[in-house]
Amino acid sequence: MTENTPLKINTGFRLQWEPAQESHVLLYPEGMVKLSSAAAEILGLVDGQRSLIDITHLLSEKFPEADLAEDVKEFVEVAITKGWIS
Amino acid sequence: MSKDIDGPRWLLAELTYKCPLQCPYCSNPTDYTKYSSELTTSEWISTMRQARDLGAVQLGFSGGEPLVRTDLEQLVEAAREMGFYTNLITSGVGMDAERVARLKQAGLDHIQISFQASDEVLNDRFAGTRAFQHKKEMAREVKAQGYPMVLNFVLYRDNIDRVEEIMDLALELEADQVELANTQYYGWALHNREVLLPTKDQLVRARASAERYQDEYKDQCRFIYVIPDYYETRPKACMSGWGKIFLNIAPDGSALPCQGARQMAHIDFPNVRDVSLEDIWFGSDAFNVYRGESWMRDPCRTCDHRHEDFGGCRCQAYQLTGDARNADPVCSLSPDHKKITQAVTMAQNQQPDNSVKVAFRNPKNSKLFERSEAG
Ligand code: SF4
Ligand code: SF4
Numbered sequence: 001m002t003e004n005t006p007l008k009i010n011t012g013f014r015l016q017w018e019p020a021q022e023s024h025v026l027l028y029p030e031g032m033v034k035l036s037s038a039a040a041e042i043l044g045l046v047d048g049q050r051s052l053i054d055i056t057h058l059l060s061e062k063f064p065e066a067d068l069a070e071d072v073k074e075f076v077e078v079a080i081t082k083g084w085i086s
Numbered sequence: 087m088s089k090d091i092d093g094p095r096w097l098l099a100e101l102t103y104k105c106p107l108q109c110p111y112c113s114n115p116t117d118y119t120k121y122s123s124e125l126t127t128s129e130w131i132s133t134m135r136q137a138r139d140l141g142a143v144q145l146g147f148s149g150g151e152p153l154v155r156t157d158l159e160q161l162v163e164a165a166r167e168m169g170f171y172t173n174l175i176t177s178g179v180g181m182d183a184e185r186v187a188r189l190k191q192a193g194l195d196h197i198q199i200s201f202q203a204s205d206e207v208l209n210d211r212f213a214g215t216r217a218f219q220h221k222k223e224m225a226r227e228v229k230a231q232g233y234p235m236v237l238n239f240v241l242y243r244d245n246i247d248r249v250e251e252i253m254d255l256a257l258e259l260e261a262d263q264v265e266l267a268n269t270q271y272y273g274w275a276l277h278n279r280e281v282l283l284p285t286k287d288q289l290v291r292a293r294a295s296a297e298r299y300q301d302e303y304k305d306q307c308r309f310i311y312v313i314p315d316y317y318e319t320r321p322k323a324c325m326s327g328w329g330k331i332f333l334n335i336a337p338d339g340s341a342l343p344c345q346g347a348r349q350m351a352h353i354d355f356p357n358v359r360d361v362s363l364e365d366i367w368f369g370s371d372a373f374n375v376y377r378g379e380s381w382m383r384d385p386c387r388t389c390d391h392r393h394e395d396f397g398g399c400r401c402q403a404y405q406l407t408g409d410a411r412n413a414d415p416v417c418s419l420s421p422d423h424k425k426i427t428q429a430v431t432m433a434q435n436q437q438p439d440n441s442v443k444v445a446f447r448n449p450k451n452s453k454l455f456e457r458s459e460a461g
Binding site: 011012016019020027029083 | 093140144146173196233234236262263
């Protein structure tokens with residue numbers, strides 16, 4: 001992956017808001033993970049078109065006071081290793 | 087609604103106990119023929135709605151063989167609309183390309199197909215019917231239609247030495263994930279334990295193979311190796327605790343905290359036909375009886391591990407010690423631990439012996455169990 005590669009949520013994974021858990025969860029065959037609000041913000045922008053650069057850009061517009069670039073990159077790498085996105 | 091109890095997260099909908107297969111380790115009750123009445127389509131939809139409102143989000147359609155139900159597509163569609171993640175847990179028998187497509191259209195998220203072995207002869211011997219070639223075809227179809235696919239292999243004495251062939255088959259079929267699940271000894275499997283329980287050597291080899299494949303093929307497929315608790319000294323944290331996240335609805339509408347619980351004759355399991363799921367989950371004796379820790383006895387009552395393993399599996403404690411409040415005998419601190427070690431020793435000393443009779447899971451044998459319980 002380069003910073004410009006479009007990212008997509010892998011087949012079988014679904015991001016969803018769960019009122020009962022008051023959080024976003026990522027659902028997959030026979031399992032789920034509860035996401036932090038930061039993780040949900042990032043995954044919510046993964047749409048098969050946007051790249052890491054695009055996502056970082058959008059998030060820094062939304063949260064101008066934070067310096068997010070490193071955190072976003074780190075999370076995206078973890079999400080790729082876990083097979084959630086590619 | 088009680089404040090300190092969370093709602094269920096997992097709903098296992100056992101749509102029917104009917105099944106064209108006869109696996110001798112089946113998780114259905116041994117006396118399953120006793121419960122022949124099945125919930126209707128609208129009763130299932132209402133049950134799923136209630137579970138969803140309580141917070142359940144993962145939904146497994148299981149059985150028996152769920153494909154036996156002709157309203158499966160309808161149920162999947164309804165579940166998907168409610169926001170469930172829908173898993174179909176099937177033997178593949180009763181499936182064809184059209185049905186795979188119809189289920190996809192209904193919104194089914196994932197299909198898990200179970201195999202009994204990696205070759206036709208052994209597979210069909212343990213399935214009690216010809217099924218292997220069809221399963222393979224269906225696995226290919228499921229992948230071709232774009233589903234994520236999990237394959238499930240229950241491991242037992244006769245197939246565990248072929249675990250590499252099993253993993254090769256899974257790779258060939260392009261499974262996304264494979265469960266190599268050592269048999270859990272409840273119900274049918276407990277009855278057939280002598281035939282099924284592998285030796286320590288077999289397990290050591292199988293585990294090493296699984297680890298090797300896990301590493302070598304990690305970009306292709308996830309291999310999940312489920313250890314057999316009989317060879318452990320601490321029990322598994324069963325279902326994350328009784329009445330904690332897991333809710334099983336049996337074909338006739340009985341609500342159970344786990345699939346094995348039905349054998350507990352001292353518990354009156356409530357039925358979704360009579361009571362709301364909310365009352366069942368939060369208020370029923372059946373779901374409260376082993377919730378938390380207050381029911382525990384020694385050695386669990388004062389043991390430091392009790393917050394992590396909840397004293398192990400209640401069903402295992404019940405069926406091996408006669409009282410579900412006892413520690414799971416898998417635990418080396420249990421005074422009944424020798425019941426496990428004896429079975430393990432027997433497995434060690436046993437020669438491969440085809441004279442031991444396997445009780446296949448079928449209506450005839452089930453009726454025998456029913457009668458022996460009554461008498
Ligand atoms: S374990 Fe075998 S017999 Fe039991 S429901 Fe599944 S496929 Fe049928
Ligand atoms: S004594 Fe009970 S709580 Fe302690 S480890 Fe054994 S089963 Fe778990």
